[in-house]
Amino acid sequence: MFEGMNMGDLGKMLEEVQQKAKELEARNESIELTAKSGGGLVKVTANGKGEIIDIDIDDSLLDDKEALQILLISAINDVMKMVEDNKKSAAMSMFAGGLNPFGGGGGSQSR
Incomplete structure (x- = not known):
């Protein structure tokens, strides 16, 4: 799977994935999701982290x-x-954005 890839490239790829994960976590803290029940009699709001x-x-x-x-x-x-x-x-869009460590890399996907 990783044949022909040197350790420097693998390390760089892992750093990029870690950076994207941190960005994703920060983004999730600022997202607010609201669900309503009873025709809006009850509303519950959570952030992207699930709090x-x-x-x-x-x-x-x-x-x-x-x-x-x-x-x-x-x-x-x-x-x-x-x-x-x-x-x-969010995780799927992170990998679709070109950080798929399992190959693929060049093609783009519509979101």
């Missing part, structure tokens, strides 16, 4: 604990799925 950073609950739900729990669980699950999809998409 919940805000929860907004409509006052009308405060007297209905069971409905609040169901809508909160739904919104949290949805926003966590969004976070995972975002991470996968």
Whole structure:
């Protein structure tokens, strides 16, 4: 797989991948993803790292604990799925951008 590649090239490639990973992590900290449930009665916002950073609950739900729990669980699950999809998409675009250590390298892909 790495035949014909000298260690200097491999080291440079690994440094580039590490740099891109750091950039991706920094980018994920600034991304905000919001999921809504109950027609917007509950909104949960997470950053790209998967940390919940805000929860907004409509006052009308405060007297209905069971409905609040169901809508909160739904919104949290949805926003966590969004976070995972975002991470996968970002990782794929990083490799599509020419840092695929497993070959390919020259061609471009539409995103």
